[in-house]
Amino acid sequence: MNRIPDVSVYDEQRIMQIGCELLAAMHEHEAKQAFSATEKLMDWAMKDHGFKVQLFRFVDTLPTLHTSSQVYGYLADFLLQPEVHLPLGMATALKAGKIFRPAVAMTTRKQIEHMAKRFIAGMTANEILPVLEKQWEKQTAFSIDLLGEECLSEEETDAYRVRYLELVQQLSTATKSWKAQLILEEGMLANVPRTNLSLKISSLVTKADPMDFEGTLAKLDQAIKPILLQAVQCGALINFDMENYALKDLTIEFFKQCCEKYNFVAGIALQAYLRSAEDDAHNLIEFTKRTGRQITVRLVKGAYWDFEVINAQQMGWKIPVWMHKHETDACYERVADLLLTATPRDLSQGGIHLALGSHNVRSIASVLSTLESQGLPKNAIEMQMLYGMADSIKVAIIERGYRLREYVPVGEFLPGMAYLVRRLLENTSNESWLRAGDHERLPDNVLLESPHEILDLEHKRAKQ
Ligand SMILES: Cc1cc2nc3c(=O)[nH]c(=O)nc-3n(C[C@H](O)[C@H](O)[C@H](O)COP(=O)(O)OP(=O)(O)OC[C@H]3O[C@@H](n4cnc5c(N)ncnc54)[C@H](O)[C@@H]3O)c2cc1C
DSSP states (O other): OOOOOOGGGSOHHHHHHHHHHHHHHHHHHHHHSOOOHHHHHHHHHHHOHHHHHHHHHHHHHGGGOOSHHHHHHHHHHHHSSTTOOOOHHHHHHHHSOGGGHHHHHHHHHHHHHHHHHHHOOBSSHHHHHHHHHHHHHTTOEEEEEEOOOOOOSHHHHHHHHHHHHHHHHHHHHHHTTSOOOHHHHBOSSSBOOSOEEEEOGGGTSSOOOGGGHHHHHHHHHHHHHHHHHHHHHHTOEEEEOOOOGGGHHHHHHHHHHHHHHOOOEEEEEEETTBTTHHHHHHHHHHHHHHHOOEEEEEEEOOSOHHHHHHHHHHHTOOOOBOSSHHHHHHHHHHHHHHHHHTOOSSTTSOEEEEEEEOOOHHHHHHHHHHHHHTTOOGGGEEEEEETTSOHHHHHHHHHTTOOEEEEEEEOOHHHHHHHHHHHHHHHHOTTOHHIIIIISOOOHHHHTOOHHHHHHHHHHHHHO
16 A cells, blocks of 8 residues: 655755756766776666567576687577567677677676676675775775575585685775775764675575574574674674565574674665665664664665566466555655664664665655754764666765765675576666666656655545
């Protein structure tokens, strides 16, 4: 059921002001950026749906292809289809004689790897450390995401645990010698840890089974214990990512249990595309008030929208996500405001430190306007964005004195492809704010349109 909107709560004039300033700064930086080969490919994918679908299918398959004739064969199979309109150079290369096929295969592999490198920082801690330090110098902090999807064997979960432990240790040691960055390290009440790691509960145990709630909680506790003890020792923040809806309650419950058991710097992601998002936020707020614990909540919209819709339809379940983009956007602003009201005012109080995981300037401007109206300082919140995305917005945010953290994926090519495809889909989706703002350059008033006013209008129409 849609909540009845109260549009008067939002200071649209101030949101517009903040949003227009951010957009102007963003466009200024965009003008200085070169159009890379990856952008050209994504640009074509946005123009031609057939090309987009087949290209992303090919990207997903690529890590399993070992010879150049396999690469060429699959590429031709996927792309030489009647519904696909290819960029001219690509069409010519694909249709060229047999002798050119190895070169086409090699160029394609390189191009996709290049694309992956835009979103994935490297394979190992040694590889990513220089990247992270360079970003730190540019006033950008990090949260590391160890790439991979659900673990299916104990060897895999053991390997993950070892890598998490190594990462916490290596990053904490290496970052000690980095130069001080007040904007990144001074929180409203306390210092913000330099090392920040994001983990998924599905990578900790072979089967995170919500049907066996208590049994899974016990297995998860055993698996996470050494990681959290290490994090306590190093003073690192551990963030629990949010995965699909089926794991949501388990993740929140497990997170709360860990917060009570281990004294680590704790964070969790919440998804505003869920109809339950406000209840989830109340649940966490109540927990922090009851226990006196301070936690970070990273508010995102959610990365699995299509999956949740299709999965629920197939299973005959109630769809757990909002069905319209503006409903998600409105919910994001409502939940952000709710979480902001739970900002602790001193160290003795429990409460929430809000981290905004969004590249949408309207969503960001709305929260900044509430931050002002609640009389909270800039360092009461932090902005989080994905590595390799929305660079011009990041610059605009840093220039305005906000703490910015990038979510930085680390890992190998094969597990990285699912992540890459999610990012490519996000960048090229019809509903994406980045596509509208960055690619289509829609006017400011459209980009900053209030989702609450759209809901309000719908509500009035429905009553007529
Ligand atoms: C730092 C960081 C960490 C992240 N961690 C997580 C995580 O733990 N778990 C997770 O799931 N995601 C995570 N994400 C991914 C995140 O969910 C997406 O990047 C985000 O949804 C994009 O939102 P936006 O505000 O940038 O863009 P926008 O373009 O404003 O929003 C796009 C989003 O709107 C929603 N949407 C799209 N179509 C519809 C529709 N028809 N009806 C309703 N809603 C719709 C979807 O959630 C889609 O992703 C993270 C992102 C960041 C930046």
